[in-house]
Amino acid sequence: MRIGFIGLGGMGKGMAGNLIKAGHEVLVWNRSQEPVQELVGQGAKAASEPADAFDAEVVVSMLADDASTRAVILESGALDNARAGVIHLSMATLSVAFVSELIEHHAKVGVEYISAPVFGRTDVAVAGNLNIVVAGPQAAVSKVQPLLDVMGQTTWPLGEDPLRANIVKIAGNFMLASAIETMGEASALTKSYGVEPADLLNILTNTLFAAPAYKNYGAMIAEQRFEPAAFKLTLGLKDVGLALSAGQAKNVPLPFGSVLRDNLLEAVAQGEGHLDWSALGGRALKRSGQA
Amino acid sequence: MRIGFIGLGGMGKGMAGNLIKAGHEVLVWNRSQEPVQELVGQGAKAASEPADAFDAEVVVSMLADDASTRAVILESGALDNARAGVIHLSMATLSVAFVSELIEHHAKVGVEYISAPVFGRTDVAVAGNLNIVVAGPQAAVSKVQPLLDVMGQTTWPLGEDPLRANIVKIAGNFMLASAIETMGEASALTKSYGVEPADLLNILTNTLFAAPAYKNYGAMIAEQRFEPAAFKLTLGLKDVGLALSAGQAKNVPLPFGSVLRDNLLEAVAQGEGHLDWSALGGRALKRSGQA
Amino acid sequence: MRIGFIGLGGMGKGMAGNLIKAGHEVLVWNRSQEPVQELVGQGAKAASEPADAFDAEVVVSMLADDASTRAVILESGALDNARAGVIHLSMATLSVAFVSELIEHHAKVGVEYISAPVFGRTDVAVAGNLNIVVAGPQAAVSKVQPLLDVMGQTTWPLGEDPLRANIVKIAGNFMLASAIETMGEASALTKSYGVEPADLLNILTNTLFAAPAYKNYGAMIAEQRFEPAAFKLTLGLKDVGLALSAGQAKNVPLPFGSVLRDNLLEAVAQGEGHLDWSALGGRALKRSGQA
Amino acid sequence: MRIGFIGLGGMGKGMAGNLIKAGHEVLVWNRSQEPVQELVGQGAKAASEPADAFDAEVVVSMLADDASTRAVILESGALDNARAGVIHLSMATLSVAFVSELIEHHAKVGVEYISAPVFGRTDVAVAGNLNIVVAGPQAAVSKVQPLLDVMGQTTWPLGEDPLRANIVKIAGNFMLASAIETMGEASALTKSYGVEPADLLNILTNTLFAAPAYKNYGAMIAEQRFEPAAFKLTLGLKDVGLALSAGQAKNVPLPFGSVLRDNLLEAVAQGEGHLDWSALGGRALKRSGQA
Known part of the structure; x- marks a missing residue:
């Protein structure tokens, strides 16, 4: 699958690496370039803008918090310029207020929004053994399930409302x-x-x-x-x-x-x-x- | 071993029962008579006074709280009339203030005091699977170790000061x-x-x-x-x-x-x-x- | 003095009424029209937009909270279109985060910002007996002091940084x-x-x-x-x-x-x-x- | 009136001093002798035992806490040897548990018990300006009212149950x-x-x-x-x-x-x-x- 991956901190780098290893085509973006280069070395392609990472079937975001997610996904215009039908798999730990705002914004532009935050620290992410709680539209979740299986040891489904996983x-x-x-x-x-x-x-x-x-x-x-x-x-x-x-x-x-x-x-x-x-x-x- | 056992609530009854099954001679005392009779049916002897239960090598007490322990062990005169050299294995959950008082009182009458409170509910006590934390004089603890092994699945030794287990x-x-x-x-x-x-x-x-x-x-x-x-x-x-x-x-x-x-x-x-x-x-x- | 007054809840209505009684020319604005008409009956002029109330030497705002102040002062464009040199006497209870933002915004457009929140309920406001804590640029505070004297029984000066009164x-x-x-x-x-x-x-x-x-x-x-x-x-x-x-x-x-x-x-x-x-x-x- | 006064800390010394000044005959007892001598210099008589201070119509106690009150009033035997009909005016800050015990004990020996704790620090006690909350049997409270008037500026009556003042x-x-x-x-x-x-x-x-x-x-x-x-x-x-x-x-x-x-x-x-x-x-x- 062609996957955009935004946010290559300790967690994101491990998760993206596992997607590459599993044979997916991964377009990575990160504010700093070091982890980008590291993943390019593992087979990823570098996206020069967050918007470029949205040129994919599924975009995974794993940014630090509300503020960085707002900057990179919303304020950069990346989401607004996304193709309808793209699935955004949001795996960071975000506030319910901000996720509510994200849900609304995604609905407007026709991008599917899934919340799939994870339990586990960096070493667990690298090992692909995360516990993932997931909630979002049924069909979209089914489509990303193979990716969740690569990144985690267990997926815990929580229904259709993304706030529930959040x-x-x-x-x-x-x-x-x-x-x-x-x-x-x-x-x-x-x-x-x-x-x-x-x-x-x-x-x-x-x-x-x-x-x-x-x-x-x-x-x-x-x-x-x-x-x-x-x-x-x-x-x-x-x-x-x-x-x-x-x-x-x-x-x-x-x-x-x-x-x-x-x-x-x-x-x-x-x-x-x-x-x-x-x-x-x-x-x-x-x-x-x-x- | 000849053992006195004082306090036959849900926990105590299970623990005393296991000591009987293991072949010990157990003298039981309880305020109400029902559990006494039940244990007599399993092979125990009934002590008519708390003091009678002290006519043993080791006395186990498993009373509800500070107040009942004070009444049965101290105010009844049972401890004061105990033979020097007896070991009192106190397994109830008591306050540190009261255990300090007990330690002092036991020292005066020459009875060894061991704190050995337990983790586990009634069903665990009946199964002999308690976790027991124990602290008291080394030699005395060694002597009661076989009893702890009968009542619990693991004993966690904590040194010589009974307050530590407490x-x-x-x-x-x-x-x-x-x-x-x-x-x-x-x-x-x-x-x-x-x-x-x-x-x-x-x-x-x-x-x-x-x-x-x-x-x-x-x-x-x-x-x-x-x-x-x-x-x-x-x-x-x-x-x-x-x-x-x-x-x-x-x-x-x-x-x-x-x-x-x-x-x-x-x-x-x-x-x-x-x-x-x-x-x-x-x-x-x-x-x-x-x- | 020509005064704009924005926000005519129970508190604001009493405060504005006292300014009118003291002989000031008061331009009032409020989202709902009832209190506007009431004050017009006392001699005020009605401003049709928040921006109109800024056509004054001093603008007093007494809105309910951050959100309403943001809507009426910032998002309406009222502040952005204000003349340089106007003094904004902000008397509501606002968050320090929002006041920090207001201070910055006022500096950009050349409007002086004073924080002057009050202690006292509606009846105290009507009686002109509020306790007012005030902080802002010295010269601007001196200029509004006669207004504070009309609205309050005592003014407690706290220096130049508006956050201090806040x-x-x-x-x-x-x-x-x-x-x-x-x-x-x-x-x-x-x-x-x-x-x-x-x-x-x-x-x-x-x-x-x-x-x-x-x-x-x-x-x-x-x-x-x-x-x-x-x-x-x-x-x-x-x-x-x-x-x-x-x-x-x-x-x-x-x-x-x-x-x-x-x-x-x-x-x-x-x-x-x-x-x-x-x-x-x-x-x-x-x-x-x-x- | 012949008054026993037990407990001459900073508070008690000031209160007893005011009773002496008001012309009462005051028998004082304190563990340490300095304040006793000081008050004798003001006209008090020294009691050599707490029990001696009970040879009076009213005994005021103003000890530090439960423990010292227990030691001086109960364990010394002072209360047990008191004449029936004596009034004990207990002015210290005590626990409700201990006051309940005191009430019971006083009833047994026929001594009236009044709780009359005070608000105010040492200087207020010296000035006779304490606020005194009082509760106890009506007739007994009436009898000690003149003493409360000397020690305090206001007495706040709270009914017959001493625990209420407490x-x-x-x-x-x-x-x-x-x-x-x-x-x-x-x-x-x-x-x-x-x-x-x-x-x-x-x-x-x-x-x-x-x-x-x-x-x-x-x-x-x-x-x-x-x-x-x-x-x-x-x-x-x-x-x-x-x-x-x-x-x-x-x-x-x-x-x-x-x-x-x-x-x-x-x-x-x-x-x-x-x-x-x-x-x-x-x-x-x-x-x-x-x-």
Whole structure:
């Protein structure tokens, strides 16, 4: 299939690479040129403008946030100049307000819009083992399914309204942040009685909480090792903000979300914005004077 | 081994039963007589007073809380009249303040004190598959190890200070409460966008959160089915209180713990104290007017 | 002085009326025509477009929020067509992000921008007794001072950067919301011991808390009388949101602000958005099952 | 009247001094002897045991907390040996749980129990200008009214159940703590936009919040001057704890109370327990990296 791919950060580069390996013709665009060249080396073609990447059956976008997606997809005119019938497979984590706007805009220009955000970090993307939640028009989803199969280990279909996949991704990230904060508070509590975080988390993440999220972040909290950042704390703050604003739009209070936002803001104010967001799990130790 | 066993609630009855099956001589005591008779039928001997159960090498206690432990072990005079050299294997979830008091009292009368609280509900206790965290004097722990092996699938040793096992148990229950609240908030958020809790939790508890705690409570939250209570919400409130008071004693703020306490109190005020504590995971739906 | 006045809600109508009474020539504009006719009856002239109201030495705007100010001042082209040298006296409660944008836009077209938000409800505005916080270029502020003296009992100067007045207004409203929540929680606490909110608040608002904010809202909470709304709860939610977003932009966590937002959202979800925002002070009674 | 007075801290010494000046015969007892000697110099008689101070028509107690009241009034045997008909005027800030216990104990020995906690710091006590909330048996309250008139500027009667005065005092202190936190957060917010706390608080405490509580603590927060401590932060933590535990007993969640507790604990963990409790109002500046 002829595929446009826009956004070659750590995640996008891995995902696009897998599409190339699977034999697809991939037109790549990225603001900076390094990853473009890297993928050209793997067989991609370079698109000189975002609009050029829309000269394809399916365009995948994997940009950092609302603002960059707005700039590259909308303000560049790429979408407005797209052929009717193209499918836009939007895989980034975006706000529900912005996705609503995107849905409307795509309808106007006759481009199909699918939300398909992913769970998994860079290494998982490279391995093609992402978990993908997808929602959009049935026929369009069926058409891109082979691409999702290449990029992910499992696709979780959520119906026709793209916002549904969008909100599940936001809820999932909120749950991760909660797990991190929970481990941080529990660690501060037991440490004050002489039990090291590593000892606590070794027990819990091998029993009741023997899940990837807890094992992964638990190891970082146990060692209080928050660099290098696989996912920056400032991005975590942004994602918790997505949950809070999505909730606000529907009058859903999220008291844990509010605590998370406050603690993440505090972390940024204390100079920890560049650390991995698991550093949220170190705040409780600091706050209680134990680190 | 000759073992006294005090406290035959759902958990204790299962644990004592396993000790009997393993061939030990077990003297049981309980306030109400029904479970005593049941265990006598399995081969136990009935102790008429708590003090009688101390006529053993090891006494296991599995009472509901601080108050009942105080009444049965201390105020009854059972401990004061115990032979020096007896080992008291205390397996209930108790406050750190009360365990500190117990440690001191045991030292005075020459009885060894071991904290060995457990993770797992009634069915896990009956199956002998508990996870047991244990801390106490090395020699004493070695001596009771065969008993722990009978009652649990894994023993997690935490050193010589009994408070260490105690605080890990308290931290673990705090983490469970956090997981319940987190799933409740996430469910309320996605439901407001048309995604049912069951659909959200099916995805997350099979991927990032594929752990017993999430699967177990996630199923109850997905169905909003909080009866019958395997662990009453009022007990959950008590346990979150144990975390908060343990934190307060060491100046460790637990902001998630505070939210949990407030939400559990609200649930009790709204008449939900008798439900399973997973009903905490239904508050966010109610608060947002969705249930 | 020739004055344009844009925005004739309850507050604006009273303020403009006082300027007319003081002998100024006032050109009024409002989306709906009723208040325009009312003021014309008092001696105002009707402007048919927002741009017409800018044909003046000073233009006062008192619109409901960011969105209406954006529509009427920016998107209508009114500001872009204004004469250089006009002073825009912006008296509404706006977000810091939007005020920053306004400052930039005004600088481009050569119109002076002053922030002068007010404390006081409709009756205070009618009586000309508002407390006005003002910040903007010194010379421009001096020029509008006679107008501020007509509309308010006291002007509190805060320097040259308009954001400074803006943020003080936002902080003041946050403090009001906090006072309401505080009285609500205290009332729920004492009522559970048989002391009516009226009895508690009578004591406290005549002693330690003998201040207008507490007396005013305390009376409404004491009677649990939240209609008619002098200031709607949904507007209170908006204002607490202004504090939270202003804080977020500077990495300032506001834990009380987060609780306020959650409780206001809950109130809206429970159908109380149309009530006076003092209804926030009734939530604690409801949450604890006492109302 | 012959009056026993137990507890001569800063508050008690001032109150007892006023009773002496008013011509009463005052028997004083205190653990340390300095204030006893000081009051003897003013005309008091020294009681050598707490029980001796009960040889009076009315015994006033003004001890630091539950623990010291328990030790001095109950465990010393003073109450048990009191003559039936004596009135105990308990003016300290105590927990509702302990006051319930005291009420029961007094009933057994035939001593009348009145709760009459006070609002005001040491200087107010010395000036005889306290605000006193009082509840207890009607006839007994009437009898001690002349004493309350000497110690306070106003007495606020709350009926016959002593817990009613007790809970109002606890609620009042909670409201003070809330006011301090609110000013702290508001100050951190405006400071991040260049407005000094002193400028913000000058405006607000002279307008909407022109009340003693805000003026008094606002001045300390404006200057971030938290020493010397008129009321130690650790005592503030204790008092917020009294509100939370009173609420817990009746299933009343206090979300602001929970935030206050967490922030006060953090302050203690950061070494600020010895400061005036208005230091709570400095946490937001520190948390946001501005102090």
